Amino acid sequence: MSVLKYVIRRSLYLIPVFFGITLLVFTIERLAGDPVQLYTALNPRVTEVQRQALRHFLGLDQPIPIQYLQWLAQLLTGNLGFSFTYGSVSTIISQELWATLELQLIGLALSLAIAIPIGVLSARKRYSLLDVTVTSSSLIGTSIPIFFLGVAFILIFGYNLHWFPSGGLQSITPDKYPYGSLFLDQLWHLTLPAAVYTFALLAPIVLLVRSSMLEVLRQDYILAARASGLRERTIIYKHGLRNALIPIVTYVGLYFGGLLAGAPVTETIFNWPGVGRQFVASTGNLDFPVIQAIVVIITLMTLVANIVTDVTYAYIDPRIRLE
């Protein structure tokens, strides 16, 4: 089956999943509470008539199924609607999505670049001192909560050593830029949160690469490659690693699915203006349109990541057929 046909078929099949999730989020939000009550509770001069007018303005006075259909119709034309508190949702989110992706992708790339050589080395020298050290520290690493890392990094490198700023995307005024360069300033702000993501991802990827490599190095074709006198480097990286990549691709695919699992926490700690922090803030304000939009975007990203993962399998391992 051609890749295109496969992608189209999978996408069609994912449509009901997508609508199921939007419906779920929509209903949960609305069954649970009234934002108007939240916004006006502290002001005794707001009358019930005014509350009703506000509800009407925000579209909250309609029955829930009507609200859902209206929102869905807007969504299908690409309109994410207006936030209850501040401006157009797409304007708010598009910038934040970049901030989030920037951080996540840098963390992912760095951790892969560090974890793969370590994992491969650990598998090649199985049961050596290096392997035992790597494996046990990775096992500990998988148990460290990401927020603990974040707080510890800020305390050590931010407050105590003053090497890095403890939060934000960039300095408030240009005179704080190192060497007057905005780029360097942003890089300087990026370092700590990116390091937290890198560390958080490092441990599970190292363990995965190691176990997957061990499995592959036991195969006959590795023995055959050795017997035919190939260089060790070629054997390990060309014949070994390529075959060991499948579980790693799965993990990275799943990671994109769970992309925001760490984002609300890390972005809040580092005051990083991404969708994770926005989600926490919007949830606090019961800003329904923003909550829905973020859930929609994350769900879409997850679904796309699933399809890309499957296609990547077939590319890495020709024995896998797309069906």
Next chain:
Amino acid sequence: MTNLQPQQKTARSRGVSQWALAWRRLKTNKVAIAGLAVVGIFAVMAAFDRLVALYPPQCTVGLSPYCPGDGIARFDSPPSAIHPFGTDIFGYDVYSEIVYGTRAAFVIGLGATGLTILIAILIGLTAGYFGGWVDNVLMRLTEVFLVIPFFLLLLVFLQISIKFAGGATGGIWLVVFIIGAFSWPGAARIIRAETLRVREFEFVGASRQIGASSFRILFRHLFPNVLHIIIVLVTLQIAGSILTEAAVSFLGFGAPGSNTWGQQMFIESNYINQAWWGTLFPAIFVTIMVMGFNLLGNGLRDALDPRLRE
């Protein structure tokens, strides 16, 4: 040699149970035993928290008649001999507060995992055993739950319950319920896969031949044979649930008034510049406990893997 023959026979007929074999394998795994020891120590701490703690819960040492200490109230004081982990902004002893948080961690870990595993077993066993359209429907449902941005929904749920139910929330049990209700898809898939494997064994067919009901086959024959996977899933899920609750509470979405480690970190992190120990020590305890369950779970996986059975 001829003497040995009958002895061997009796040994075999008495047999060593699979669980005894698994325990024997687990015992040789030092890392797993370390994990078990950590979990055990925490269990003792949770059961006898009043004895292990130095002061009563949420007691301003030195001011309250219940915890006179040496009569001097210390706020934000660094770790010292009388306060091993220091005191926080309220003058509470950080070490004692952590000890009282242990029980909450177990409630969260065990409660959420219990619910998750119950759902996962029902769905996984049913889908794996019946196959066909039942399997299809249940697995599509599982996929929906797998794609749901669980952590985001968790925040929405909790926020709503805090804002609107006020003091009438189910407190920590609500957190437990929500984590449990959404964490099952991964486990359900694994149990289904294992059920598919066990279903093909001859004893299942034989049982059906002599007229056993589906219910009996499911719970008398299939369930005991997938139990080894369930035990591993339970251990790892406990660790996961504790981590999730800690993250949620740390963001300020935890059950108000509950004394969990995440809640302690959430409150103390506001004063992290004055008193870092209030945030650091609960975080260390979360890490150690999660690590204990993770190490134990990994060890159990090795010990219970049927491919390694003797």
